[in-house]
Amino acid sequence: MAEAEAKSVLGTISRGHLECPICCCRFTDPKILDCLHSFCLNCLDELNSRQQPNADEITCPVCRQTTAVPDTGLQGLPNCFFLSSLVDEFNKQERLLGDAPADTRTCEECDEGLEAVSRCLDCCKFICTKCLEAHERMKSMRHHRIIGKEQNRFDVTTIDPQKKATPQCTRHTNHEICFYCETCKTLACAKCVALDHRTAEHKYKEVADTIRSYRQDVSDILQKFNKSREEFKVTDDLLTHAKDRLRIMVARACKDIKTKEEAEIAKIRYKSRHLRDKVTQTGEERDRKFAEVQKNNRDKMKRAEQIVATVNDLMQQADDFELLDLKPKVMHNLQFQKKLKLREAQYELSFIGVKWQDVVLDTDLGEVLPEEKWQLKKEIIEIGPGDEQFECASGVACLSNGNFAVTDTTNKQLMLFTSTGMYKSSVNRKKLSDPCGVAATSGELLLVTDGKYVKVFNSRLKFIRQFAPSHDDADVDSKSDLTGIAVDKKNRIAVADSGRKLISLHHLDGSLITTISNDMIDTELTIGIRKRLIYTNYQECKLICITYTGDEVFNVNTSLDGETVRPLGVCCDNAGEIYVAVGIREAESSEMHHYSPAGVFIGRVARELRFPCGLTFTQSGDLVVADGDSVKIFQRV
Known part of the structure; x- marks a missing residue:
């Protein structure tokens, strides 16, 4: 019973958080777009080929925001390491619950179904003997970190992504990354700083100082968003009540018109219906305006909530280097806070009344009062x-x-x-x-x-x-x-x-x-x-x-x-x-x-x-x- 419940819980969490929105399967080689949504690399390849092959940008299927495609192709998009780690951990736990050997895996690099004997930490994939030889032979993969069975560390999914060793510079492989250049928006080692970032226009800091400032900036923006959320609640409540009051006032005006109609009997019956329709039409038009403003505010807040939720996930689960790698995208998405302006309720539109006229002398039974005076x-x-x-x-x-x-x-x-x-x-x-x-x-x-x-x-x-x-x-x-x-x-x-x-x-x-x-x-x-x-x-x-x-x-x-x-x-x-x-x-x-x-x-x-x-x-x-x-x-x- 406990095992069945555990499987059910794992399945629920997986479907809600670890499945690609395109293929509806667990993430494989997840990539992050500028909007902070993540998708499998293969799914993005297929999506791009259907949209516009060889296009300079790709459109997110969730929010329709575009992301520039790097010169190296979709492969050059940032990896979502924490999602990869979570997927690996879920796969491990499901195998344990199913009594399968913990180290029985197939190669994820080829389609031959061979048993995996090693795991590449940089590619985040399990590989067979043939693919291991390819890794060692190819210059671009020569410095990838490989972990194998013989080291008794085949299953590395339990490694805490927050406790990874300091990454090595991709250009100077013997040097650790220790700086972040604010001018270039990139990580750098000491040699990079000495050679490529030494001029006066380059401003760089140590990684620890940069991430501390980065987290503080994000925290400040999110605090401002909380104030916007409170303002939204007040405005939304006022809009809701304005719509309710408008309906009451429309009903009251129609009732008054009906009373006047009955007093004048047949002589004013046609004009009464005409005026009621005019009041109702005015009420409907204003109700649509209220609904439009309310929907616009709710859509803005919903989009803002999605961005904040994604940023919060990154802040909590990604490590410092991944955060810094994603800093331009995160900060770009957080720019919504500056543009988050809620439309105010035109409360005066919630009033409708009637001013009577002499039906003998005047053409109409009365006139609509658009304002409360x-x-x-x-x-x-x-x-x-x-x-x-x-x-x-x-x-x-x-x-x-x-x-x-x-x-x-x-x-x-x-x-x-x-x-x-x-x-x-x-x-x-x-x-x-x-x-x-x-x-x-x-x-x-x-x-x-x-x-x-x-x-x-x-x-x-x-x-x-x-x-x-x-x-x-x-x-x-x-x-x-x-x-x-x-x-x-x-x-x-x-x-x-x-x-x-x-x-x-x-x-x-x-x-x-x-x-x-x-x-x-x-x-x-x-x-x-x-x-x-x-x-x-x-x-x-x-x-x-x-x-x-x-x-x-x-x-x-x-x-x-x-x-x-x-x-x-x-x-x-x-x-x-x-x-x-x-x-x-x-x-x-x-x-x-x-x-x-x-x-x-x-x-x-x-x-x-x-x-x-x-x-x-x-x-x-x-x-x-x-x-x-x-x-x-x-x-x-």
Whole structure:
């Protein structure tokens, strides 16, 4: 059983790493091309004869990169000694597992099938008696190192390629290679240096110094590549989300168009279909652009990963002299790092909306909005039928029927408005002592943080019940200070306690699910997609996202053009896009900023706000802002 498993493992490794991509057999006399891919010499000969016989270059069948053919032919391409050694070792291990004599080999130089009696270390082949005589007779092979049976060293496959003896110079056979000429990009012995590299333009170093510098250069390039890999991940994630958001926005726009079509009935049905097709076509064109950029970036990164993997294999398995011999090719391939520029996501293309036109006067039902722009739709200043006005509007929540509720901390009120901004009713001030945040459930309940309690009201502002998130804390009266509150789609309630520096999760009845401690907990809180808690920290100028288990997803500084901005209110739309109100120049003026679900800054939404603490979206996509002394409603245009 163990022997069968060993054979299976050897076969798997061989197929994955030791087989020529052309013949799909184990490498025989492997040669390395400029792209660092390796192939059998015979396979390259056949490939070259099929492509263009006697051509000056050969095309790699894997990556299509060309390699110049040396003057001596394909035989002059660099040998891949470490692959040869690995293939020999695998052959040996398979023979041992098959109970074959370890030294039973046939000659690899001729086709007569004679038993091999020696092995040429320079040719990396086993040879018979006749081929041994040829080696000794031919001048070009006279100095090859031959190992035979009589030396009891026939099987040399266990020799560590990293521990080979110092190679001899091919021109001066009695001299060891000890220098590397940077000018000529070649190895040299002392005699070569004295005769051929003695002029001032030749710069050479000892092998040890050169390989040390060489390895350092490779390491530096690979470290830069790691940074590029991280940038690629951020860009790729943003592109993916942009495509998802684009689909959501296209669907929303088509839904709005459908609603308008039904309102106008038959008169606008044809124009409605025409406009939907236009929106869909725009979405498809932009989706193709996103896909093209994403594919281009992924292809670049895939090619870069292949080069890096090959270089890493060489760095780990080849010896110093082989590395130096391959240095020009390796460094040439690593030049990709300088050209590795990822295309940026045109995030603004992920928005599509509709601007309506008068179907009686205009030719078309509407026009496509290619960019996301916002304008002030309505500003609410007065409260109720009298002259009373907002003092400190701090929280806002929208009900499913379009109505929205606003808390005023100074006036100690909870007020209800229609979708058009008309005042409806308010809670008796005696029922609230310090109202701050407000959130709405899918069942039309309103939840208000009021000091140390969460108070629950129905859609007509009738008080139902209250609960204290800190009821298990013995020191609740002095510590707890409830501020932000949010509800997810399953009606789980998240409450920010800035006094105790934690977020508590509750069921709808107020029972505790869990608590999450965090020193960065401040006042404002919202819930994003995939169970994400998103909150701001005014003093530290941070936008922070964590999971329901407390794991940090991102923690980013809120800044604009290098200037620090202090975050206030925060909310998310249905697609998970994050909208943050920020104070500019110590809150002298405020703006609304747009972030992706990954915490990447997208752009400005609105300006000239005062002190925006509470934000929410209506069912129709309008943005409602509790802005201190007023409530503002913004719409896309």
